[in-house]
Amino acid sequence: MRQQLIGMISNWRNLIFLLAYSATLSVAQDILGCGGFLKSHADIDFTKVHVRLYTKAGSLKDQTECAPNSGYYFLPLYDKGEYTLRVDPPRGWSFDPTEVTLNVDGVTDDCSQGKDINFTFKGFGITGRVISLGTNSGPKGVTISLYADSDKHVPIRSTVTAEGGIFYFTPIQPGKYMLVASHSIWIIKKSKVEVIVQEGNTELADGSLVISGYDNGFAEKCETKPIAKDFESEKSLCHVTSDNSGRFIFPSLSPGDYKLVPHYAGAQTKFDVQPPELSFKVGHNSMILAQDFKVTGFTVGGLVRTSTNGDPLPGAKIFLSQKEIAVTDKNGKYVLDNMKAGQYTLRAESANVQFSEKTVKISPTSPELPVFVPSAYKVSGKVTLSAKGTLHFRKLSVQNTAATFYKELNTDEKTGEYSVYLAPDKYQLSVIVSTEEKTKGLQFYPLQQMIDVTSQSITDVNFLQLKATLTGTVNCLPRTDCSQASVTLKILDGVTIKTMQAKDGQYQFTDVLPGHYEILIDNDVFCWENPSYRISITSERAEVPAFKQTGFSITFISSHDTAVEYFEPNNTKLITLPLSKGSTRHCVPKSGAYTFVPKGCHVYEKSSYIWDTSNLSPILLHSTEHTHRGNIICTTAQNNLKVKIEDASDSVTIGPLKPIRKDNEYKYEFEFKAKTENMYTITPLSDILLFNPPSLKIFGVNDCHNDIASFVGDLGKVRK
Template sequence: MPIYDKGQYIIKVSPPSGWSFDPEEVSVKIDGETDACSQGKDINFHFKGFAVIGKVVSIGSSSGPEGVTVSLHRGDALIQTTQTSADGSYVFTPLSSGKYTVVAAHPTWTLIKNEVTVEVADENGDAGASIVVGGYSLSGSVITDGQPTSGVNFILHSQDTLAAQPACTPGSPAGYENTLGLPAVCYVVSDATGSFTFGLVSPGVYMLAPYFHSSTTKYEVTPSKLEVVVSHNDLVLQQPFKVEGFSMSGRVTKSPGGEVIAGAKILLDKVRAAVTDENGLYYFENIQSGKHKIKITADKLEFEEMTVNISPKQPVVGDLSPLKYEVCFSVTVEKTASHSGPWTIKITGEGKAAQTLQTDVDGRGCIYLTPGSYSASVKLSQAADEAGMRFGPLEHLFSVTSDPIEELAFSQFLGEISGRISCLEECPTLTVSLQPAQGRSGAPRSVTAKDGTFSITEVVPGSYLLSVQKDDWCWKLKTVPVTVNTQNVEVSLEQVGYQLTLASSHETTLSYTTTTGASGTIVAQKGSTLVCMSGPGMYTLTPVGCHKFGSTQINWNTSSPNLVTLSATKHQLTGAVRATEVAPFTVEVQSGSKTVLGPLNPSPENPHLYVFELWVREGETITLTPGSPTNLYQYEPSSHTLTMPADCVLNTVTFQAERALFIHGKITPSVSGVTITVEGNGKVYTYTSDADGKYVAGPLDNSVQYSVSAEKRGYVMNALSEKGHFEAYKLAEIVVEVKDEDGAPLPGVLLSMSGGKSYRQNSLTENDGTIGFLSLTPGDYFLRPMMKEYMFDPASKMVSVAEGATIMITIRGSRVAYSVYGHTVSLSGEAETDVVVEAVGQGPECDQYQEEAMSDAQGSFRIRGLYPKCQYELRLKKGSGINLHVQRTLPSVRSVHADNKDVRDLKLIVLRPFNQMDVAAKVDTDPQHLSSLVAQLYREDLPDSPIQTIKLGLHPYFMLPSNDC
């Protein structure tokens, strides 16, 4: 290869297609000295091998897709792997001579033939176009208002004859009309996600048409057709199809689930109209999603205007039924009637408000009613009612369900009621009464029944009550309900006995006998009782039971029945005594007088039970006390008191009788008047010894342990070993009596006595002015009386006491000072407690005197010891820790003089210290400065820390919040 110019060159080998050389090119710099050519060296290209060439094609095409994976195998060995180029071609190189297998694969595409065998000898191996792709997917989506739509059909059309049928349903869906002029190849249906896919579509030009409908709805889908070009790859339509409009439908029925209504007029949104067909169906085309108003009109039916929500997913309106149905009435009267139309008809439904309908002058009228049960009646005017106008039937009961009601008729009618009376004896002339039933108007009527038959004519239709005016008879039915509607009525009445009327103060039983020999018993309830006696004649009634009445027998005759009155005078009361042994038990009855029941006899059924009974008047209070002549028993309860009620009292009490405990005791030496106290089980019994010092305690409960003690003033009682026996020792005593200067007893005087063997006692005189110092041992005793405001004579006394002596001492007290009584109250008059008030003497002779007192819970105080010769100032006491809750009193000081008597009813008004204060102020400045000013309050000892801050605002006046003082 001649090179004429120096420079940089690239030398390439250009072999036949598929041949491989190494290297494929060489870069050479020709400088005439150092390069291989200048040095005479060869530049060599080494042949590496031949190639296998081929192409993957699409069905029905000479070209193929890019990106199919192709692998070359020699036997079981994988030699190379490559992917097809833009036209489906592929090359494997370098290869040595031999047989090879070419295998193609793709993750989604279907390969009709995916492998071919080729042999390489002294040239390339040509696999040709043996590998074929069966077709490609064509996919898209459909939406409604942005939401996926399922069930939409997509039909694929093509002018060309296809090499293979795509993966879809051949032909077109039922109901589809092909208006494109192109054959329909197949179709698919969108799924729940709104997606649709055609599979194995061979390359070419197609027309895609949407079709969406159901048995009741037709939808408008855009675009209505779309040209698509399928090349050698899957095709995804980027723009979705859209459901823009659809048809809506519905059905009109007479009632929910009932018969359909044909010919009903449907008005949609007050603009579009339709009429239901023979199946009750209606249709509207090209409807948009959203809310629509539907109004229906039909003959003799009334519908409620409705708003429905329509969408492609819900294009069918539920069955629509009438809200109300027409119901018509007619009212007819006789030509001679005093009144004529129009008439008012009152209609009442269950759970509904009553309605009225006004007919025309001919008595005809209609009204629309909702489904339900109703009653209708003619509502008469006052004039028509007074004129006796009546209509039959009294009311129409009807139900509105699914159809109009043509006519409910009311007509004027007069009927006849006839009947027969069956009597136990020959029927006398009787009066039969007919009166309107409850709720009906009209005057009662009476007729005379002779020989047991009667007839009542000119009865207006309605409900009545028929009865015989014979109250002293018993009837099978005393009152017979009769309804006159459109025909005459026959009735019968039957006597079954004679009515005995009893008026009893208590429930009781009466036995009876008759002149015919019949007998039996009847029960009289408290109050009035009616008894039916089955046969005629004279009855003798005898009360039996636990009540005593004024008469023992009563006669009653059916021919002249009188009221039988029973008034109880006494009631039975029973009780018992239960004992474990036989004894002549009695029961004492204490009331206005005392009586004794017994001795009681034991019950035949129980020999240990002694039953008693007595008759007691109502309201009488009695006390039952069990006993026996021997008085050897104890009873539980010991007595029983009750006030007799207005009825019998059976088994009111059972006394339990047991042998009682008796304690026999004695005081030695014999002392009478000793108080014996027996205690046990929380109960205390007292007894007194007799002249011999003896006593008997009992009867007592034998199940209880008792303690026995003895005492008498001036004695010491020592218990002996034998229970209940005591030894008595008499002691000395001093009895002091204190009287005032008038000789009246002076209670509350403190007497202090000491002496003897370490004896000391302080006691207050009783209300009678006396006090006793008892149980004194022999010796000398010092006695001193004390009471504020009093001086005593003697002021003290020494008393010598001998053994067993009783010394009487009289002391006189003279009053020398007096008290002030008063109250401390608040301004509102409420009591002020714990206020210390003092009275301070005035003048040189009295300024040494000071007395004080504290008010109690009622605000009351008493200051004692004020001398008559002195004038005192009554005031609030001051001092550390005293009256901290009080600021002052009103008045602050009161002058008091106890002039030989107590001063009463003084009042001091107590004022408490203030805890808070308010501050109000005004700022004098130009109004324009007010909005910028603030007022601040400081403590005097903390001038740097304001405790209150307030803005003035628009007004010069301000008030700070309340502050603690």
Template structure:
């Protein structure tokens, strides 16, 4: 930093001193975005005639320079950089007048560094030292990051070196080699690709990184080899024919490939023949095999036996077939003189068909269409190279068609159904005609003879499972009569097997119960889970999804969330079989409020209360009650129970005696009654005595 300040002050003082003595100082800077050696850059002041006046070097620290001018006049301030260095501008033209010029006004004259140059040479194969000269017309292309920067090309007269502001640069011939250079910045990487119309290069490209310290490291060398050229032609000449060059496949070549004598070859290059039928490929490597093919529409090419790359050409012929007033005619074209496979075509609404690309030879052409006969029936045609033949046929209608449609009852088209037209009456011997419906359900029965009556009949197609649902076609045995025109608008309908069952349910009940009802559909074999459940809303009608028409047993159940302690009702069920397309059922739901019995309820409450009270006493006073219960149990078992048994026996015997007494003395009812009561009282006394007598031993004990 100190050196820079000292140098700047010295230069500034020097300029001021000289300016005071009519010496003008012209100065400025060498500027660069990259690090360069400023010391190797020289600045020279010359006259318009090229006479050097003063030469100096730039300051090594910051690139500053200063040149004194002692006399007014026109000068050129020129930069002298090392070879391969590029600056803008390369010079300044000055008119020193001591008043308005840049030097007098102390304006800096700066030179901006743009980049370094690349130098290389191309030498012929076998002469690595360059002896014998290098090839002319070689193009070198400079790339950076796959972007094309510049090109250079050698010329026989060795023209000047052009700057990198142009896309094409030329090599200069220097003794036995061709050299050229590019301008580039320091430490940048470039790819150089040499190209030539007659030479091949090794390597095919070079990658270098420029260096300002050593320009020798920027040199690139390519070895040139004279390439192989493939030249061919067509006879007679055919212009604008596509020529394809194939070679043994490599990883970097096009994927399009062909098989040549059992060897796979890929497309390398493609070109077109010139107006004189010639073509050329090159330069090519002479270490690989090549194969050429030629194609052009309307022509055929055969390789000459004397040359691999010359071809005999033949313009192909064509046949235009014309059949008026009829379309859909099938045409068959065959040849007996060449290896052409048979070709077929069908006429359109124009009644014309063009057979193109036909080689010379003899051909046989025949038109075919049911309901028509043609004049002539066929044609024998002899073709020569380039012939354009027109062949005409006359068509005559001899039969007619029946156009119709088959749909379902709801007008959905039926696809793939077969309809037969069977002749009846005097036309029973005619051929049965058949047709198949298209995607729109439409059909066309062809070749129906005029004057005949036909019965239209449906024929099932066993291979089509969807047709098993069709039972029949309506109307059955539709009769049509053919005259001298086609029949239209024949409409047939299919009757299908039922596949689904619709179920509707109506619930007859009071309005307040509707929103609480559900109807569940079960399969009889699966009563655990319902198939469908419908909840009624504001309507007493319920609609179920369709069931399959499977003749299976199902049942419907009406369910209600009403409490059975408040209402009494029945949840009805209906069992049915799915064997009809539509089923309608009605449920009657009549819930009733339960009637509350106050006395019964009160008695039950008292009984429950007493039982609960006894249980509580038993739990808390079991120590007192337990001995009493044991004593009672013993008394009941030993005394009370036997007395009850004897009393029951006595009562039974007394009842039998009374019955006999009643039978004997039935004349006087009052007497019988007194007798009965007596018997009953006596018995009771006896029971009392008996009981007392049985107690006494117990008391004595």
């Protein structure tokens, strides 16, 4: 129905045109002019189309709009000559023809003969632009295919973008279409867009079709994370790997400025490439770098360790053909740059160790350098004589345990010091003493020393012929005089050599032979942070760490296990101190008077004991009277149950007792103080209960007792 209706409207327009044209001829027979119709199968606004008449020179002679309903136009001509009649529609509208050349002579041409010069509407246009990512322009050479909505497999037509990425399709009939952008190499981020053509030109919005990047080499992908830790600071966008011929490609680069950094790193090798970096700019097209990268050498690395399986050795100097070229880092690694393939002598140097020189072949295919490990380690010490002014020149012998190595060393005659480099092994060192010297009593300590050379230098392998002086200090708490405490020197795990009293917080032992000792300080009166120290005498003078007082020592002598409570001076916190039977030593941190209150089941001679830090006497806790407990079991609750406790001199009645119910029984507990070895008669009392046993005789024990007597009570029967 729509097609028929359009056809009818079109015929009606032709009819109007014929009528109008006939009227024109009849009214103005002698006026020359050119006229005709705009013809269209679609409903368009004819008033938007202008028809212009140009002279042969290209000057505009006249122009007119087309009739809104019929598309009719007419341009009068007052002069004969050559003209161009041109249709000027809105942008994107397509007509055929777009212009007609006329030679108006008044007789033979179409205008003179009154013939219609018609322009047929072919369709609207689609215009757009393919842009590069991040820009408002794009490349030429991108293929744009136009598909109808009804068939998205075969394109209606195709075109290629011009400079700036611009393209257009015309004529296009109204309808729904799909535009697809493609390129054989470039990566297109947005390649498809749907377009609806209605009345007028359809212009795509920028960003509808976007190219994400251009290539400049050969590769399938571009990794986007750094390839090595030393490249993290560069914040690289991505990286690719060159092929066997050295060619590479970054397949997708957006327009912009870039820096290219070559890098190769194997397990130990890295190629030196020039230039070290190359800056370039990507526009709207693929590019090939004008400058090549050239390999000028290669870099190899090595490692130095303290031993075969030891730690890395930092700060070691590396010599290549007798020339220092590198120093190991904190990880023991070193790098040789810009190397050429060949054979070299390689050597390492470091303090207190020695290395053997190595001959190495260096090439890119065998890049790993051998790990450097010291061949010998420095062993040093000193031989000291006690006689003043004596030259210290002596000889030492060094022998390994397998007896395959022996060497004699000379000490420095002024200092007695010596040093030697020894390969890893176990060795015995001793000072050489002649038979005559031994007869005169010359002896060095120790007689010999065993050392194990493994992965580091060994120092202070010393030998002494002297009598040392041993000093130390005693540090007291403020406002306390502990400076005269007794200090004892004894051989470690052996006999006591000497005990002396410190003076003004200082003590000194003289004429001490080399050896291992223990120094102790008296702790009967004061408490110390460390009451003893172990020390080795290996030099002419030795100092013991200071004895630091931490408090005052108090001794308790108790006849039984018990506890006491007390407060420190100027402190409200109650402290409970458990005491074992016998002697217990305890430290209090402050000077002053302390009051100790015994707690527990024992009865002592005093309810409290006062002790002062100025009084060194122990506290004696002696008890001969202790708490004894018993119980009565009944099946019923009683309100007036009592117990009578009798001894030879006294009688005490306890009660009424309170029951504790457990299951179906009632338990009545009682307690009393009993003196050791005293006999007591315990008799339960009740008006209605009979007890089994009626009473018990017990002897007081020398401790507290929780079950000294037990009774069972039953209701009695009344007989008349």
